[in-house]
Amino acid sequence: MKLRTSLFSSLLFCSALLASLFPAAAHAQAYVGRPKLIVLVVIDQFRGDYLNRDRAEFKGRGFRLFMDQGAWFTDCYYDYANTKTAPGHATIGTGAYSDGHGIESNEFWDASRSWEKKVTAVEDERYQLVDLPPTSIPSNQPGAPPTALNYVIGSSPRNLRATTFGDELRLATQGRSRVYGVSLKDRAAILPAGQSANGAFWVDNVSGHFTTSTYYMEHLPEWARAFNASDRPAQAERESMVEGTTQFFDLVGRMPAANSYELDFAKALIDGEKLGQSGVTDLVVVSLSANDIQGHQFGPDSDSEEKMILSLDRDLDSFNSWLDKTVGLDNVWLALTADHGIPPIPADAARLGIHAATLDMDVLYQKLNADLNTRYSKDKKGKPIQFLLPGPDLPYIILDRRAFEKVHIDEKAAEDAVAELLPAAIAAQTPKIDEQIPAQHRLPPSPQFAGAYTRLELAHGQLPTSELGRVLAHSYADHGNWYVFLALGAYQMEDFHGSIGTTHFSPWSYDRHVPLAFHGAPFLAGEYHSRVAPVDLAATLASLAGVNQPSAAVGRVLTEAIKPIKQPNAQ
Numbered sequence: 081m082k083l084r085t086s087l088f089s090s091l092l093f094c095s096a097l098l099a100s101l102f103p104a105a106a107h108a109q110a111y112v113g114r115p116k117l118i119v120l121v122v123i124d125q126f127r128g129d130y131l132n133r134d135r136a137e138f139k140g141r142g143f144r145l146f147m148d149q150g151a152w153f154t155d156c157y158y159d160y161a162n163t164k165t166a167p168g169h170a171t172i173g174t175g176a177y178s179d180g181h182g183i184e185s186n187e188f189w190d191a192s193r194s195w196e197k198k199v200t201a202v203e204d205e206r207y208q209l210v211d212l213p214p215t216s217i218p219s220n221q222p223g224a225p226p227t228a229l230n231y232v233i234g235s236s237p238r239n240l241r242a243t244t245f246g247d248e249l250r251l252a253t254q255g256r257s258r259v260y261g262v263s264l265k266d267r268a269a270i271l272p273a274g275q276s277a278n279g280a281f282w283v284d285n286v287s288g289h290f291t292t293s294t295y296y297m298e299h300l301p302e303w304a305r306a307f308n309a310s311d312r313p314a315q316a317e318r319e320s321m322v323e324g325t326t327q328f329f330d331l332v333g334r335m336p337a338a339n340s341y342e343l344d345f346a347k348a349l350i351d352g353e354k355l356g357q358s359g360v361t362d363l364v365v366v367s368l369s370a371n372d373i374q375g376h377q378f379g380p381d382s383d384s385e386e387k388m389i390l391s392l393d394r395d396l397d398s399f400n401s402w403l404d405k406t407v408g409l410d411n412v413w414l415a416l417t418a419d420h421g422i423p424p425i426p427a428d429a430a431r432l433g434i435h436a437a438t439l440d441m442d443v444l445y446q447k448l449n450a451d452l453n454t455r456y457s458k459d460k461k462g463k464p465i466q467f468l469l470p471g472p473d474l475p476y477i478i479l480d481r482r483a484f485e486k487v488h489i490d491e492k493a494a495e496d497a498v499a500e501l502l503p504a505a506i507a508a509q510t511p512k513i514d515e516q517i518p519a520q521h522r523l524p525p526s527p528q529f530a531g532a533y534t535r536l537e538l539a540h541g542q543l544p545t546s547e548l549g550r551v552l553a554h555s556y557a558d559h560g561n562w563y564v565f566l567a568l569g570a571y572q573m574e575d576f577h578g579s580i581g582t583t584h585f586s587p588w589s590y591d592r593h594v595p596l597a598f599h600g601a602p603f604l605a606g607e608y609h610s611r612v613a614p615v616d617l618a619a620t621l622a623s624l625a626g627v628n629q630p631s632a633a634v635g636r637v638l639t640e641a642i643k644p645i646k647q648p649n650a651q
């Protein structure tokens with residue numbers, strides 16, 4: 081008995097000691113909140129050379145804060161080949177590529193969800209958009225059929241298979257860290273923030289009002305409703321000279337005014353949610369869409385691109401100065417990057433003698449389909465079978481599995497056939513005679529086939545043992561359809577017949593080159609020319625914040641840009 085009492089009292093003593101050492105909710109409180117706030121700025125379509133090109137023009141604490149006082153990496157390249165917006169944003173958040181995070185394009189055919197239409201990387205019919213203005217709800221439109229939806233389909237990170245840096249902050253703090261994403265585009269607000277984000281906000285294309293999805297909340301917070309109800313959306317329209325427009329995304333979205341509009345919403349978010357004040361690290365990701373919307377139209381070398389960049393420099397100067405006044409830059413880490421680069425408009429590159437050419441995808445699809453019918457269709461007089469799914473969107477050519485299965489062709493044979501037919505189908509296209517070629521005696525450049533890789537080859541790593549093979553392996557994701565990945569020659573792309581000027585999608589350096597820069601207490605200021613990758617961003621932030629790497633992260637911690645940790649003097 082005595083023994084038991086003494087054991088009991090020692091246990092009591094031990095637990096009292098433990099309690100004094102580790103008070104209740106010890107896990108959540110043990111996290112040392114540093115810094116108060118991390119702001120990650122992503123510029124949609126911003127090639128890595130832009131900062132150097134316009135360096136002399138920058139003023140104040142916009143880009144110069146990163147370039148002069150921060151750690152600026154001049155040679156940051158995505159190590160994958162599907163350089164599109166949704167995978168880029170997912171990569172920035174997760175520190176992984178498509179083979180890790182599961183997002184390979186902005187939209188895809190998902191055999192488990194629909195054979196009628198492609199789905200976007202984030203659309204999710206199980207949720208609805210929140211607090212749209214009545215005029216933006218389809219069933220309210222004049223002449224809408226009675227069947228018109230009385231809501232608009234929502235979005236979520238349902239396809240994101242890896243956690244983000246923000247998710248790991250939330251896990252480490254048992255939800256006390258708060259994480260938000262802001263953009264004009266849903267995919268760019270949702271994917272870099274992660275699965276557990278407290279909110280992601282993007283604009284209603286018609287009105288420009290910020291909205292979100294019921295995945296996050298039933299209604300917008302009061303501060304967001306106040307922002308929408310203020311003069312701010314109308315001010316952005318006035319600044320873009322399109323007052324009263326019903327095409328806010330297209331017409332305001334491509335103007336410099338859209339960047340300050342988004343940054344003002346980010347300020348309202350930081351204020352409204354009191355971010356950076358809770359003793360743990362909060363995270364805001366702002367993806368600025370305007371440069372992409374205008375860049376596709378006018379290309380990287382236009383006057384409007386120059387204006388956009390210099391205007392963004394001023395907007396970032398004022399945003400960073402505001403952060404300094406409110407949270408204090410000593411308490412904030414800033415990071416800057418982009419989701420992909422861009423090539424010049426093909427005619428502009430061809431004028432300099434580059435082998436830039438365009439490929440007519442409609443003609444290519446007709447030729448491929450005719451060749452496949454010759455090979456596989458038994459009924460030569462009947463209606464041709466459609467072996468390819470519509471919506472050509474390079475680098476992917478999507479096969480209609482059902483059509484091949486009907487003629488008893490399996491995936492390997494079908495994908496191998498398309499890959500085999502592609503070189504001749506591309507060579508069959510006559511080059512567009514273009515007055516842009518540099519000399520009368522020189523022949524116009526033709527579209528060039530650079531490689532075709534089947535889904536099965538990507539899935540099983542049956543790829544060339546080269547740099548290109550490694551980059552292709554990172555591009556693999558699967559949504560239940562058969563496909564072939566097509567690489568064209570550098571500076572070549574689909575012919576958009578004048579609807580847009582240029583686009584990004586390729587494994588070539590101009591699509592993969594983006595800026596990477598940090599500013600804040602732990603970073604060693606300098607201009608770094610070592611080759612790094614956007615996956616290193618999440619890896620570096622996770623390491624410095626002292627949390628786990630995101631679940632599929634492959635990035636390197638950029639130790640060369642981290643200040644040496646001061647050890648207490650050894651006795």
Ligand SMILES: [Zn+2]
Pocket residue numbers: 124125164165166168372419420
């Ligand atoms: Zn983009």
